[in-house]
Amino acid sequence: MILEGIxxxxxxxxxxxxxxxxxxGILFGSIPGITVTMGVALFLPIxxxxxxxxxxxxxxxxxxxxxSGGLISAILLNIPGTPASVCTCFDGTPMARNGQAGKALGIxxxxxxxGGIFSLLVLYFISPLVAEVALNFAxxxxxxIGIFSLTLVSTMSGKSLVKGLFSALLGFAFTFIGMAxxxxxxxxxxxxxxxxxxxxxxxxxxxxxxxxxxxxxxxxGAGEKVKPVEYAIKGFGFSLKEFxxxxxxxxxxxxxxxxIGILPGLGxxxxxxxxxxxxxxxxxxxxxxxxxxxxxxxxxxxxxxxxTGGALVPLMTLGIPGDNTTAILLAGFMIHGIxxxxxLFENNGVLVYAIFTALLISNIFMLISEFGGMRLFVKILAxxxxxxxxxxxxxxxxGSYGLNNRMFDVWTMLFFGVLGFGMKxxxxxxxxxxxxxxxxxxIETELRRGxxxxxxxxxxxxxxxxxxxxxxxxxxxxxxxxxxxTRKRKSNQHQEVPTS
Amino acid sequence: MNxxxxxxxFFSIALGIAILIMSNDIRDFAAVxxxxxxxxxxxxxxxxxxxxxxxxxxxxxxxxxxxSETASMKGSSLSPVLTLAILxxxxxxxxxxxxxxxxxxxxxxxxxxxxxxxxxHYLRYATISIFSAVLTYLLFVKVFSxxxxxxxxx
Numbered sequence: 001m002i003l004e005g006i007x008x009x010x011x012x013x014x015x016x017x018x019x020x021x022x023x024x025g026i027l028f029g030s031i032p033g034i035t036v037t038m039g040v041a042l043f044l045p046i047x048x049x050x051x052x053x054x055x056x057x058x059x060x061x062x063x064x065x066x067x068s069g070g071l072i073s074a075i076l077l078n079i080p081g082t083p084a085s086v087c088t089c090f091d092g093t094p095m096a097r098n099g100q101a102g103k104a105l106g107i108x109x110x111x112x113x114x115g116g117i118f119s120l121l122v123l124y125f126i127s128p129l130v131a132e133v134a135l136n137f138a139x140x141x142x143x144x145i146g147i148f149s150l151t152l153v154s155t156m157s158g159k160s161l162v163k164g165l166f167s168a169l170l171g172f173a174f175t176f177i178g179m180a181x182x183x184x185x186x187x188x189x190x191x192x193x194x195x196x197x198x199x200x201x202x203x204x205x206x207x208x209x210x211x212x213x214x215x216x217x218x219x220x221g222a223g224e225k226v227k228p229v230e231y232a233i234k235g236f237g238f239s240l241k242e243f244x245x246x247x248x249x250x251x252x253x254x255x256x257x258x259x260i261g262i263l264p265g266l267g268x269x270x271x272x273x274x275x276x277x278x279x280x281x282x283x284x285x286x287x288x289x290x291x292x293x294x295x296x297x298x299x300x301x302x303x304x305x306x307x308t309g310g311a312l313v314p315l316m317t318l319g320i321p322g323d324n325t326t327a328i329l330l331a332g333f334m335i336h337g338i339x340x341x342x343x344l345f346e347n348n349g350v351l352v353y354a355i356f357t358a359l360l361i362s363n364i365f366m367l368i369s370e371f372g373g374m375r376l377f378v379k380i381l382a383x384x385x386x387x388x389x390x391x392x393x394x395x396x397x398x399g400s401y402g403l404n405n406r407m408f409d410v411w412t413m414l415f416f417g418v419l420g421f422g423m424k425x426x427x428x429x430x431x432x433x434x435x436x437x438x439x440x441x442x443i444e445t446e447l448r449r450g451x452x453x454x455x456x457x458x459x460x461x462x463x464x465x466x467x468x469x470x471x472x473x474x475x476x477x478x479x480x481x482x483x484x485x486t487r488k489r490k491s492n493q494h495q496e497v498p499t500s
Numbered sequence: 501m502n503x504x505x506x507x508x509x510f511f512s513i514a515l516g517i518a519i520l521i522m523s524n525d526i527r528d529f530a531a532v533x534x535x536x537x538x539x540x541x542x543x544x545x546x547x548x549x550x551x552x553x554x555x556x557x558x559x560x561x562x563x564x565x566x567x568s569e570t571a572s573m574k575g576s577s578l579s580p581v582l583t584l585a586i587l588x589x590x591x592x593x594x595x596x597x598x599x600x601x602x603x604x605x606x607x608x609x610x611x612x613x614x615x616x617x618x619x620x621h622y623l624r625y626a627t628i629s630i631f632s633a634v635l636t637y638l639l640f641v642k643v644f645s646x647x648x649x650x651x652x653x654x
Contacts, residue, residue, distance in 0.1 A: 398646060
């Protein structure tokens with residue numbers, strides 16, 4: 001099965017797709033304002049015409065490339081291309097301004113690669129074990145996991161937990177449209193026959209994460225043209241001695257990045273910040289952090305790329321998306337009729353190992369293309385946003401139309417684009433909406449199935465051991481989040497009093 | 501927290517009431533357990549509770565007249581409205597004119613909107629618009645086999 005999976009990726013077409021995906025991912029990640037999430041969402045419809053291995057390999061390439069690409073603009077423009085590369089700016093930019101842009105890029109690229117490979121090894125060895133445990137799950141456990149996953153809203157809510165919950169509930173409410181699960185009676189279709197099948201995830205995603213960004217950019221205006229810092233790289237850009245001096249820092253950052261990445265809802269940005277902070281604490285020269293420290297750069301880039309393999313563990317073994325991009329990757333699986341979860345390892349073992357191989361190859365392509373194609377990426381970085389975004393929007397239209405070959409989905413995309421922009425104006429986070437949209441049908445279907453099994457009794461949801469533990473954990477997390485939110489609110493009120 | 505949040509609170513309550521009323525029309529059949537109305541009603545209750553919470557948390561702002569917000573509303577950019585208008589026009593034109601022509605017109609118009617207030621390079625923008633619309637069409641139709649409306653050119 002492992003060999004079959006590896007061989008499935010070694011076709012010219014799949015390798016080209018991984019390469020193309022990685023290069024495009026680097027572009028999406030490196031251009032500030034255009035996110036890797038948007039890139040993966042845009043390319044989902046293209047995967048329709050491919051088989052699952054080809055389609056998912058392309059998406060994995062985009063994911064890996066996009067996560068790493070943020071370092072280019074972080075170092076050369078002092079603008080993080082992705083939230084996960086914020087800490088890369090702290091030391092990458094000072095290095096670039098001191099005439100060490102080549103060295104900074106070299107260190108960033110190599111340690112991104114090593115971080116990615118480390119987390120891939122963890123994914124390879126841990127996920128089959130988690131999947132084996134999860135094989136015993138039935139309706140009660142799946143319902144509990146769905147409810148548990150909703151607690152991620154608290155980590156995705158930003159400033160206001162209530163607004164985060166509102167967003168998740170809105171996403172849940174959108175799933176009511178169409179045929180009800182199990183009984184298949186139409187709900188909230190308002191006599192529109194296109195709504196009988198419900199709202200498709202893809203146009204909603206593209207609208208929320210890509211079209212909304214266009215509206216935002218139109219409000220901000222074209223902005224000033226950015227000019228990247230000049231750079232030159234010889235070899236990897238750094239010496240073997242410098243490389244070896246970072247081995248402890250690398251190992252610590254890789255473990256932190258992968259570990260935090262496994263925890264749903266935290267994402268690459270947190271991995272990078274935590275790892276950077278700890279590297280500074282442990283450093284013999286903490287005063288150099290923020291002024292061009294190699295240690296800081298290694299910590300940030302290792303951790304954010306190490307989060308990729310970590311974030312895929314809950315996605316592939318339990319079907320829980322940890323952040324925006326993995327939520328869209330989940331949609332990528334579903335589009336090909338594959339439900340991530342423990343059964344994925346049992347029923348689609350070849351695909352699982354094909355994905356692992358695609359991730360490995362994508363990391364290698366990322367290393368090669370970032371060193372070899374740096375000049376091209378820097379040139380594209382200089383293309384103004386007012387030219388790039390309208391072209392991206394036409395791609396959004398193609399993506400949404402390609403889903404069912406109907407304009408209805410394109411109008412749906414526009415609706416969600418306007419909704420996403422409106423939500424930003426009201427400081428409502430969009431990611432919980434996505435979470436509600438994905439988890440809603442799972443929760444509803446599994447609850448109804450579970451109740452049919454238990455003859456209408458809710459008790460087994462609490463008395464079945466795994467389900468009971470998950471629900472208890474959920475209640476504890478909810479109580480803790482509510483307590484934290486109340487405390488934060490009170491401390492904010494105290495701070496506001498003296499100034500008013 | 502501001503008046504917008506209170507508005508959101510009232511909207512959430514209204515949405516909850518609307519879902520609750522509309523859920524009465526759902527045909528339901530559940531011999532065991534819960535039916536198709538169950539979750540819409542749970543969501544309706546959720547919207548009302550969250551709405552009430554948002555209003556309650558910002559109750560001090562309820563009777564405050566906010567000058568700064570009115571000023572910021574007046575000063576907000578016209579570009580998002582123009583962007584929405586051109587997008588609606590674009591989507592309406594795709595089935596009639598086809599992807600290539602509608603996209604060319606859209607990209608050109610959208611670049612002008614996004615670059616408002618700066619020097620416009622009409623010829624350069626027109627070339628970029630035509631080139632990118634044709635290129636994306638060929639790439640998706642010929643390479644990725646995605647169906648796109650060809651319109652009058654088809």
